[in-house]
Amino acid sequence: MLQQAAGPAVAWMLRPMTQHEREDIELDLLLEGISRYYGYDFRHYAPASLKRRIWAAIRTEQLASISALQEQVLHDPACMERLLLSLTVNVTTMFRDPEFYRIFREKVVPRLRTYPFIRIWHAGCSTGEEVYSMAILLHEEGLYDRCRIYATDINERVLSKARSGIFDLSTMQEYTQNYLRAGGTRSFSEYYTAAYDHALFNPRLKEQITFSQHNLATDGSFNEFNVVLCRNVLIYFNKQLQERVHNLMYESLGMFGVLGIGRAESMRFTSHEQHYKELHPGERLYQRVV
Amino acid sequence: MVELIVVGTSLGGLNALTHILSQLPATFSTPLAVVQHRHRDSEHLLVNLLQSSSRLPVFEIEDKLPIQPGAIYLAPADYHVLVERDHFALSVDAQVLHARPSIDVLFDSAADSYGPSLLGLILTGASHDGAHGLKAIKAAGGLALVQDPATAECAIMPAAAIAATRVDYVVQLTDIVPKLLELCHPQLR
Numbered sequence: 437m438l439q440q441a442a443g444p445a446v447a448w449m450l451r452p453m454t455q456h457e458r459e460d461i462e463l464d465l466l467l468e469g470i471s472r473y474y475g476y477d478f479r480h481y482a483p484a485s486l487k488r489r490i491w492a493a494i495r496t497e498q499l500a501s502i503s504a505l506q507e508q509v510l511h512d513p514a515c516m517e518r519l520l521l522s523l524t525v526n527v528t529t530m531f532r533d534p535e536f537y538r539i540f541r542e543k544v545v546p547r548l549r550t551y552p553f554i555r556i557w558h559a560g561c562s563t564g565e566e567v568y569s570m571a572i573l574l575h576e577e578g579l580y581d582r583c584r585i586y587a588t589d590i591n592e593r594v595l596s597k598a599r600s601g602i603f604d605l606s607t608m609q610e611y612t613q614n615y616l617r618a619g620g621t622r623s624f625s626e627y628y629t630a631a632y633d634h635a636l637f638n639p640r641l642k643e644q645i646t647f648s649q650h651n652l653a654t655d656g657s658f659n660e661f662n663v664v665l666c667r668n669v670l671i672y673f674n675k676q677l678q679e680r681v682h683n684l685m686y687e688s689l690g691m692f693g694v695l696g697i698g699r700a701e702s703m704r705f706t707s708h709e710q711h712y713k714e715l716h717p718g719e720r721l722y723q724r725v726v
Numbered sequence: 727m728v729e730l731i732v733v734g735t736s737l738g739g740l741n742a743l744t745h746i747l748s749q750l751p752a753t754f755s756t757p758l759a760v761v762q763h764r765h766r767d768s769e770h771l772l773v774n775l776l777q778s779s780s781r782l783p784v785f786e787i788e789d790k791l792p793i794q795p796g797a798i799y800l801a802p803a804d805y806h807v808l809v810e811r812d813h814f815a816l817s818v819d820a821q822v823l824h825a826r827p828s829i830d831v832l833f834d835s836a837a838d839s840y841g842p843s844l845l846g847l848i849l850t851g852a853s854h855d856g857a858h859g860l861k862a863i864k865a866a867g868g869l870a871l872v873q874d875p876a877t878a879e880c881a882i883m884p885a886a887a888i889a890a891t892r893v894d895y896v897v898q899l900t901d902i903v904p905k906l907l908e909l910c911h912p913q914l915r
C-alpha cells in the first residue's frame with residue numbers, strides 16, 4: 437500500500453513537468469470543463485491560435501493562469517460569454533477576396549440558373565458581411581428571389597448583428613473597392629443608406645436569409661444544399677474536427693453542388709479531396725462529383 | 727539541433743530575403759518559415775519572386791501544411807501563421823502591431839512548439855514587430871540572430887529586437903547565411 441502511494445510522487449520528483457506540459461494539462465481541463473458545463477466544445481480547435489486567444493482573455497480578466505480562468509468561467513456565466521466572444525474570431529469583410537466572388541459569378545452562377553430553386557448554406561457567417569455580399573451578387577444576377585440562404589454561426593451575438601444589416605460606415609470605402617473588383621455591376625452605395633456612422637443595408641437583401649445558431653463541432657446536417665460556403669472557419673479547427681466538418685458539408689451538398697472555402701484553406705489535407713473537382717485553378721471553389 | 731528557422735522582416739525585406747535565399751545551398755535541410763509584411767491584396771507574386779532566387783522550393787503556406795525539411799515557407803497575405811508541432815496553422819485574428827501576418831504571432835507559437843530547437847532571425851524592417859517574439863524564442867531556449875541595424879536597409883526592426891532580448895548574434899546581411907550554416911549544418915560549410 438505504502439509503496440503504491442509513494443510511486444507516483446517519486447516518479448514526479450524524478451521528472452518534474454515543464455511549465456509547458458503543465459499548461460497543456462490546464463488547457464485540457466479548462467476545455468473539458470467548458471464543454472461539460474456549458475456545452476461549447478472547443479476541445480478540437482487548433483491549439484496554437486486557441487492558446488493565444490485564451491492567454492489574451494486571461495490578461496483581460498486580469499488573471500494569472502489558465503486554471504484561474506477555469507475557476508472564473510465555471511462560476512460566472514458572464515465570464516463565459518466574454519470568453520466565447522474572444523475565442524470565436526469574428527473578423528470578416530464584405531467581398532473578402534474579390535476574386536472568389538468574380539469566379540463565383542463566372543463559374544457557379546450559370547449552373548445555378550438551371551435550378552428552379554436554390555439553397556445556400558453559409559457556415560460560420562459571423563456578422564453577415566459575406567452573406568450580404570452573396571445576396572447582392574445573386575440579386576444582380578437575377579437569381580435572388582429563387583434562393584433560400586441559411587446563414588449559421590455558433591455565436592448568437594454575431595448573428596443578431598448580422599440580422600440587423602447595419603455595418604460601420606467607415607468600412608464602405610474598402611467594401612466598395614472589393615465590390616467592384618468582385619465584378620459588381622452597379623454603384624455599391626445603392627445597397628445601403630448612410631445614417632450617422634452607420635450603413636443600413638436594404639432590408640430587401642435579407643428577405644431570403646435565415647440566420648440561426650448552429651455549432652459545426654456538435655450539430656448535424658439540416659438540409660441539402662446547392663452551395664455551401666465555409667470560409668475562414670476551418671482554420672480554427674484541428675485536423676480531426678476539420679474532418680468532421682468536411683463530412684458534414686459533404687453530406688449537406690447535393691450531387692454537383694458547390695463548396696467554397698477560404699483562400700488559404702485546402703482540400704489537400706482531408707479525406708474528401710477525391711470527392712470534389714476544382715472549378716477554377718487556384719480558386720477555392722469545388723464541385724462535388726462523387 | 728536547429729529544426730526550424732523563423733524569419734521576420736518588413737521594409738527592405740525583399741532585397742534581404744532574395745540575397746539570403748540565393749546564398750542558401752540546395753542541400754540546406756532546415757526549413758525556414760518567413761513573415762514578410764505586405765499589402766493584404768498582394769497576390770502570389772512574392773512567392774514567385776523569392777522562388778526565382780532560391781535553389782530550395784518556396785511555398786506559400788496553406789492551413790495544416792506539413793513542415794518538411796529543405797523548404798522555404800512564406801506567410802500568405804492577410805493571415806497570421808502559427809506553428810503547431812509538425813504543421814502550420816493559420817488565423818485571421820485581429821492584426822498585431824498593425825500587422826497580419828504578424829512576426830510575433832509566428833515567433834511566439836514556434837517558440838511554444840519547438841522550444842530550444844528553434845532559431846529566430848530578424849531582418850531589416852520599419853516596426854517593432856518581432857521583438858516580443860524573439861524574446862519568447864530566447865525564453866524557450868532557442869537561438870536569436872539579428873541583422874546588424876547599422877547595415878540594414880531599415881534599422882528599426884533589428885534595433886527593437888536587440889533592445890528586447892539578449893540576442894546570440896548580430897551580423898551583417900552577407901554573413902547571415904554563413905552563420906546559419908555554422909549553426910544548423912556545420913558539415914555543409
Ligand SMILES: C[S@@+](CC[C@H](N)C(=O)[O-])C[C@H]1O[C@@H](n2cnc3c(N)ncnc32)[C@H](O)[C@@H]1O
Pocket residue numbers: 524525526527528529532559560561562563566588589590591594650651652653654666667668669672698818
Ligand atoms: C473568421 S470568421 C469567418 C467569417 C466569414 N466566413 C469570412 O470568411 O469572412 C469565423 C466564424 O466562425 C465561427 N465559428 C467558430 N467556431 C464555430 C463552430 N464550432 N460552429 C459554427 N461557427 C463557428 C465564429 O463565431 C466566427 O464568426
